[in-house]
Each structure stands twice: as structure tokens, then as C-alpha cells.
Amino acid sequence: MAQHKVNYTQDGGLPVALTSIDKIVNWGRSNSLWALTYGLACCGIEMMASGASRFDFDRYGTIFRASPRQADVMIVAGTLTKKHAEFIKRLYDQMTEPRWVISMGSCANTGGMFNTYATVQGADRIIPVDLYLPGCAPRPETLQYGVMLLQKKIRANKAGNAQKAKRLM
Amino acid sequence: MRAYKPKDDVQAKAYYTDRYYVAPQVPKQDVDCDEVFAADLEAIKAKFEVKDAYIQVEQMVIYINPHDIYGVLELMRDELEYTQLSEMSAIDWLAKDNTFEIFYQMLSMTKRKRIRVKYFIENGQAVDSVEKLFRSADWSEREMYDMFGIEANGHPFMKRILMPYDWQGHPLLKTYPLEGDEFAAWYEVDKIYGKEARDIIGPELRDTARVDRYDSERFARLGFEVPKGTEITDDMEPTVQEYQEDGGVFLIRKVDKESSKVIDDPQR
Ligand code: SF4
Numbered sequence: 001m002a003q004h005k006v007n008y009t010q011d012g013g014l015p016v017a018l019t020s021i022d023k024i025v026n027w028g029r030s031n032s033l034w035a036l037t038y039g040l041a042c043c044g045i046e047m048m049a050s051g052a053s054r055f056d057f058d059r060y061g062t063i064f065r066a067s068p069r070q071a072d073v074m075i076v077a078g079t080l081t082k083k084h085a086e087f088i089k090r091l092y093d094q095m096t097e098p099r100w101v102i103s104m105g106s107c108a109n110t111g112g113m114f115n116t117y118a119t120v121q122g123a124d125r126i127i128p129v130d131l132y133l134p135g136c137a138p139r140p141e142t143l144q145y146g147v148m149l150l151q152k153k154i155r156a157n158k159a160g161n162a163q164k165a166k167r168l169m
Numbered sequence: 170m171r172a173y174k175p176k177d178d179v180q181a182k183a184y185y186t187d188r189y190y191v192a193p194q195v196p197k198q199d200v201d202c203d204e205v206f207a208a209d210l211e212a213i214k215a216k217f218e219v220k221d222a223y224i225q226v227e228q229m230v231i232y233i234n235p236h237d238i239y240g241v242l243e244l245m246r247d248e249l250e251y252t253q254l255s256e257m258s259a260i261d262w263l264a265k266d267n268t269f270e271i272f273y274q275m276l277s278m279t280k281r282k283r284i285r286v287k288y289f290i291e292n293g294q295a296v297d298s299v300e301k302l303f304r305s306a307d308w309s310e311r312e313m314y315d316m317f318g319i320e321a322n323g324h325p326f327m328k329r330i331l332m333p334y335d336w337q338g339h340p341l342l343k344t345y346p347l348e349g350d351e352f353a354a355w356y357e358v359d360k361i362y363g364k365e366a367r368d369i370i371g372p373e374l375r376d377t378a379r380v381d382r383y384d385s386e387r388f389a390r391l392g393f394e395v396p397k398g399t400e401i402t403d404d405m406e407p408t409v410q411e412y413q414e415d416g417g418v419f420l421i422r423k424v425d426k427e428s429s430k431v432i433d434d435p436q437r
Contacts, residue, residue, distance in 0.1 A: 027420065083333045085357035110377065117340055117349030118332070120357055121373040132389075152414060 022158055029072070029098065030151035032061040036071035036091065040078025043105035043137040047077040050140035060147055068094040073150065075143070076129075079107040080120040092127045100154070102146055103129045106136045197223040205280055209249050217241055228283045235271075235288045239297050242273065242286065246302055251275040251284060254303035257310070259317045261343045267292045269319060273299070290319070298324040316341035335360075348375055 035057075039047055051057045051064050065071045068091045080088060092101070103123045106112030109132045111121035123129060130153065133146045200210050200222050206229040210222055213231065217240060221232040233241055245251040253276040260270040273286040290296060298321035299306045310321040311330040318339040320327055328334060337352045338345055348354075358370050374387075382390050383401045392407045414423075 082353070082356045086361055089361050110374070113377075115375055115377055116347055117345070117353040121375065125370055125373075126357060126361060155414060 023155075026155045026157065030154040032063075033073050033100075033147060033150065034063050034065045034071050036068055036074045036095070037064045037066055038074055038076055038078075038088075038091075040076065040080060040084070041107060043077035043107065046137045046140055047075055047104065047143060050143045055140040055144065057144065057147075060144065060151070062147055068092075069096060071095055072098070073100045073102060073147075074127075075102045075104055076108040076123045077104040077137075079112070079114055080123050080126070081118050082120055083118070085120050085126050088123065089126050098154075100130045100150055101127055102131045102133065102143075102150065104133045104143060104146075105138055106134065109134070112136060195226060197225050200224055200229060203229070205282055206284075209245075209282075209284065212249060213241060213244060216244060228285055230285045230287060232287050232289075235290050235294070235296065238271075238273070238286070238288065239299055239302070242275070242299050242302050245275055245284070245286075249277070250279045251277045251282075253278065254299070254305050254309075255283075257299075257306060258313050259319055261317065261341070262289075263292055264343060269317060271296055271313075271319070295320040295322050297322055300324055315339065318342070 037047075039045070049055055051062075057063070062073075068074070072095075074092060074095065076088065092099070101123075103109050107114060107119070108123045111119045113136070115121075120126060131146050131150055133142050135142055138146075200206050203224060206224060210219065210229070210231065213219060217237045218234055219231050220234070221230075223230055242254070254273060255276045256274040257272060260272070262268050262270055268289045268291055270287060270289055275284045275286065277283075296310075296319060298310055300310060300321070300323070307324070307326075308330055310324050311326070311328060313319050314321065314327060315329040315331050316339055329336060332340065333356075336356070338350060349356075354373055355364075355367060358366055362370070381388055385395055385399045385401050386397060389395075390401075393405055394408050395401065395405075
């Protein structure tokens, strides 16, 4: 017979952990950040690398989804052209709240080296951005660190109140 | 050492001012020095007027009349074995003499030769489409229209290809500013939010060299990150940026830097 040493009367006799609703909701939200695949240019390659086995984004519960309706966070990875601007707005509007946006790389942050007529000078001219990742292109580690910072930001908020709608205007 | 030049307006001025610079030419040779080209040129001359012909960098260049282009390319494709149109577009000479130079780069796989067919058109004139001869001309002619505003008569779908359909202006013209005109600068704002939004969103910031550590709206100083919009003073404490909260999170162990092991030997 096995010699168990379990005290079943500990913690009031039930296997429970006490926490607050805020904590558990935010825990759920922050650890299953499904990302919208939004590779627009070379940064998209680094984003794909973060999702693949070497860097393994699944460890953080970040799984890439191909539909905005299933995604929590939009990772704008690459050069946003003026022709594409209306579509990024439409996809952002299709995401369900709460939603977050990471702007990855110089191009999405400021237009980067494309100081030209055809490039939007920063994705935040179109949609509200939560996190800017510097680099051209940022390493997958940077993206993962960015997602961890976003998780921290999510956990710092109250979950009970509906997320304040983020609008550029 | 180089002399110091103030760099506050480095983006404001074009570093290169001679916009109509013409590159020096490599030497031209007579067509007679290559038998294949000489025979090709004879065949073309028999039916069409050839204004000028020479060999440059082992490729023959011929100048023809604009209205002959369909016939010349048809002859070259069907009888002279130049079966591929590898590239075509235009060159903007508007500042020099109000013309465009149109070129068609032809390739023969059997003869292993390339011929460039060229002609000049006036500003505002249209060209004849060769889309019926070469499918590759379909997109090339649309691109030429998009970038230079030169229309191709007889093209089945004469629309922009790279820029959006509602774009104004033709970006590869030498008079078109690299950073875009007024229309281009507000294109996405006007289209998505309407003209009223211009004041709220503000003009584009084009100076890529601009850094302002006191501006917490747009810049984050490494090691001194503060929330957006915070007033920044000179005597600020560094913020230690850790990706986890103190005390950890429900069910997740907090990383402890002291007790974690750093592997710095890549060959371990
Ligand atoms: S920031 Fe650099 S790597 Fe990323 S899309 Fe722009 S040019 Fe490419």
C-alpha cells in the first residue's frame, strides 16, 4: 500500500485556491493572446520565426489566427502602405474587444526608411497602438518580450470594467 | 576628420540637387560589326523606317516611329525569333523637350541576343498597346500608365496597377516630389476618417532624424520609460523595467534574476 502523506483537511478541506475575479480573468486574457497574422513585409518573417519551433510562441499561449474575429492582438509587422491603410482599419474594427495592437519594426512605428509618398508614416495614424517595438527588423526575442510587456499591461488593468474603447478619434 | 555640419535640417534639403543629370554614355558601335544584328536590322528596315540604330553593351538599340511599334514587334516576334518582351516602360524627358522616351526590351532565346526598340512621344500623346502580341505588356503598360500617365490605346484594362484606383498624380514623373504632394500626404486620413480629421491626426512627421527626449508622446528613453504624456524633467529616477509584476502572477512563478543561471558560453 502506498504511503500517501496528503492532508485532506488543509485549506478548509477543499482543493481550492483563493483569488479575485480580476486576477483570474486577466490571467486568462493575458496568457492566451491570440495574434492576428499580419505580416506586411520583412518584419513578417521575424514574426513567423517567433511562431515557429525555435522560438515557440505557443509557450505564452500566443497562437496565430488568420481571422480578426478570433484574434486578441494585432501585430502590425511591416511596411504599411497607403493603399493598404483602409484594410488595416477594417480588420481592426472587426476584432472583438478587448483588443490590443503591437506595432512591430520601424516601418510600422514611423514609416521607417520609407520616407516616401506611398508609405503611411506610422500605423498609429490609422489605429491606436499599445506597444511599439524598435528595430529593423526586431528579433523574435524582442517580439516575445513585447508580448510579455503587453501581458503585464493587461494584468495591471481592472478586468471587471469593460475595456475603454480605444479610438483614434 | 570631416568638418562638422549641423544636422537639424538634414531631411529638409535634398542631398542631390541635379534632377536631370544624364549619365555619361558607354561607347556605341556600328551595327555592321555584328552579323546577326545587321541581318535583323535589314529585315526591319525593309518594312519600316528606322531613324537610328547602334550597338551598345552588346545590345542593339533602334529608334522607330511611334505608330510603327505594333508592326515592328510583330515582325520581330514572328520572323526574327525575338519571342520575349522582357521589359517596357518610359523615361521622363519632360524638362528637356517635353517628350517621353518609350522602350521595349526584346529577347531572343534562340539567337541569344537582345534588342531595345525605342521611340519618342509628346507629352499627352498615347501609345499603341502591344498587349495582343505579348501578355507581359499587359501589366507593364498599366504600370507605365500608373507611374507616368501615358495611356495605351487598345489595352483591355487601362487602370492603375500599383497605386490605388482613386490616387491622383503619377509618382515616377520627375516633377513628383518623393515625399508626395498634398493629396498623397493626406490620402489615408481623408479616405478613412474624412477631411475633418486632418486637424486631429495632424501632419506627417517626416524628419526621421528627429529625437526629443522631453517628448513622452512620441519617444521613450531607454531605462527611463514613463507613461505617455508625462511631463519629463532632468532629474528623473531610472525605471527598472521588468516584465513581471512584484509577487508574480496567479499560477506563474516570478523570474528571479539572482537565482537564475546565465549561460554565456555558446559552446557549453
Ligand atoms: S522595419 Fe525593417 S525589417 Fe521591418 S518591415 Fe520595415 S524595412 Fe522591413
